[in-house]
Amino acid sequence: xxxxxxxxxxxxxxxxxxxxxxxxxxxxxxxxxxxxxxxxxxxxxxxxxxxxxxxxxxxxxxxxxxxxxxxxxxxxxxxxxxxxxxxxxxxxxxxxxxxxxxxxxxxxxxxxxx
Amino acid sequence: xxxxxxxxxxxxxxxxxxxxxxxxxxxxxxxxxxxxxxxxxxxxxxxxxxxxxxxxxxxxxxxxxxxxxxxxxxxxxxxxxxxxxxxxxxxxxxxxxxxxxxxxxxxxxxxxxxxxxxxxxxxxxxxxxxxxxxxxxxxxxxx
Amino acid sequence: xxxxxxxxxxxxxxxxxxxxxxxxxxxxxxxxxxxxxxxxxxxxxxxxxxxxxxxxxxxxxxxxxxxxxxxxxxxxxxxxxxxxxxxxxxxxxxxxxxxxxxxxxxxxxxxxxxxxxxxxxxxxxxxxxxxxxxxxxxxxxxxxxxxxxxxxxxxxxxxxxxxxxxxxxxxxxxxxxxxxxxxxxxxxxxxxxxxxxxxxxxxxxxxxxxxxxxxxxxxxxxxxxxxxxxxxxxxxxxxxxxxxxxxxxxxxxxx
Numbered sequence: 001x002x003x004x005x006x007x008x009x010x011x012x013x014x015x016x017x018x019x020x021x022x023x024x025x026x027x028x029x030x031x032x033x034x035x036x037x038x039x040x041x042x043x044x045x046x047x048x049x050x051x052x053x054x055x056x057x058x059x060x061x062x063x064x065x066x067x068x069x070x071x072x073x074x075x076x077x078x079x080x081x082x083x084x085x086x087x088x089x090x091x092x093x094x095x096x097x098x099x100x101x102x103x104x105x106x107x108x109x110x111x112x113x114x
Numbered sequence: 115x116x117x118x119x120x121x122x123x124x125x126x127x128x129x130x131x132x133x134x135x136x137x138x139x140x141x142x143x144x145x146x147x148x149x150x151x152x153x154x155x156x157x158x159x160x161x162x163x164x165x166x167x168x169x170x171x172x173x174x175x176x177x178x179x180x181x182x183x184x185x186x187x188x189x190x191x192x193x194x195x196x197x198x199x200x201x202x203x204x205x206x207x208x209x210x211x212x213x214x215x216x217x218x219x220x221x222x223x224x225x226x227x228x229x230x231x232x233x234x235x236x237x238x239x240x241x242x243x244x245x246x247x248x249x250x251x252x253x254x255x256x257x
Numbered sequence: 258x259x260x261x262x263x264x265x266x267x268x269x270x271x272x273x274x275x276x277x278x279x280x281x282x283x284x285x286x287x288x289x290x291x292x293x294x295x296x297x298x299x300x301x302x303x304x305x306x307x308x309x310x311x312x313x314x315x316x317x318x319x320x321x322x323x324x325x326x327x328x329x330x331x332x333x334x335x336x337x338x339x340x341x342x343x344x345x346x347x348x349x350x351x352x353x354x355x356x357x358x359x360x361x362x363x364x365x366x367x368x369x370x371x372x373x374x375x376x377x378x379x380x381x382x383x384x385x386x387x388x389x390x391x392x393x394x395x396x397x398x399x400x401x402x403x404x405x406x407x408x409x410x411x412x413x414x415x416x417x418x419x420x421x422x423x424x425x426x427x428x429x430x431x432x433x434x435x436x437x438x439x440x441x442x443x444x445x446x447x448x449x450x451x452x453x454x455x456x457x458x459x460x461x462x463x464x465x466x467x468x469x470x471x472x473x474x475x476x477x478x479x480x481x482x483x484x485x486x487x488x489x490x491x492x493x494x495x496x497x498x499x500x501x502x503x504x505x506x507x508x509x510x511x512x
């Protein structure tokens with residue numbers, strides 16, 4: 001993939017996640033911070049389909065943005081063909097692993113497997 | 115880093131003292147980005163405790179609902195707000211917005227790209243982060 | 258081990274009516290012989306107008322003619338005498354000692370360039386990266402026949418790039434860049450600013466070629482708009498501005 005395409009994705013994921021994370025944080029403040037984190041409240045959040053879709057989007061957007069940011073920092077720290085390939089593929093693996101792990105929580109809780 | 119290249123290395127990259135607020139913003143952007151990625155990974159792991167049922171969730175929540183946990187969250191809020199504010203400034207700059215217009219330079223050659231608009235953007239991000247941290251403290255410690 | 262020497266009044270090239278003097282610390286390093294650099298210290302008299310280069314040349318003339326320093330024009334035109342002066346990259350011929358507000362002036366070779374000896378660094382990579390972005394007009398009809406006219410430009414079209422044509426390839430921007438501090442493959446602010454210089458030139462038709470060259474993993478995207486390059490440029494080129502405009506083409510903000 002061209003670097004400009006990757007960086008367009010980087011900027012796009014950043015902008016999209018700003019709005020969604022703001023909603024996610026505001027949801028914590030609607031019922032009081034401590035109450036919003038109670039087991040019942042969190043479970044209710046996970047059972048709400050629109051909220052779950054938003055969580056999944058945040059997970060994907062931030063994982064892509066975060067791991068690409070890490071890739072950029074690591075590429076600038078050290079150079080070399082093997083190292084750069086390891087960083088690029090490592091970032092993709094990290095991204096997929098985090099999305100997979102987070103999605104597991106979201107899907108299992110949403111489907112009542114708790 | 116080989117001696118022939120005579121590169122400054124991480125120390126030079128991270129040394130913000132010599133080149134003004136723009137270089138400080140560059141360093142803070144990196145540090146907050148790394149900090150937020152670390153927090154995000156920890157948050158995804160933390161919330162997976164819901165799968166352990168009420169006991170698991172409450173046990174893990176108790177670990178985070180401490181003074182240290184709240185201070186950590188306040189720092190995360192600050193990092194998040196600065197990274198967002200400064201990130202929007204950088205994105206606009208990357209598109210050529212607010213970086214001035216080409217013109218024949220006159221001594222003492224003040225660079226147009228290092229203008230007050232971007233400086234205000236950086237200072238605003240820092241102030242917003244501080245305000246958000248104070249609000250976060252009021253919410254978390256006020257309850 | 259440091260050596261402290263001072264110039265006898267009658268020997269100095271700087272008139273010594275002024276009682277002012279500074280301690281000039283010069284980094285000495287020969288990669289072929291030395292394991293690490295060391296500083297030699299000299300007490301040098303100066304006037305309001307004395308430049309760092311003149312002080313170094315005084316030291317060469319009176320104390321240690323082995324000090325390696327590259328210079329030519331002495332008027333910020335040739336781009337030869339770039340060095341770290343009190344921790345920041347500057348042209349020695351363009352920096353007055355009186356402007357430094359310090360009793361101690363430390364001169365070292367520019368960062369992010371291989372040291373040839375003492376204050377002299379190698380520019381091979383700088384020139385190679387400059388060459389890489391094809392710093393010349395690209396168009397099919399660049400070879401003029403005798404009966405054709407030169408390519409015309411309006412004054413407004415000249416204003417779009419003339420600032421960037423002031424680059425003297427002194428390397429100060431590359432020395433100040435935080436990415437260059439760790440990334441040896443990064444194309445660097447000097448070459449990127451020159452890429453913009455030609456892309457913005459209305460006579461040039463090589464925009465897409467150049468954008469392709471810089472759109473790679475160690476190309477333009479490794480610039481994070483820290484702006485240190487523009488702050489140290491001795492000719493007012495403002496590479497940071499050029500780089501952001503160039504990136505604007507790749508992001509679709511400019512056409």
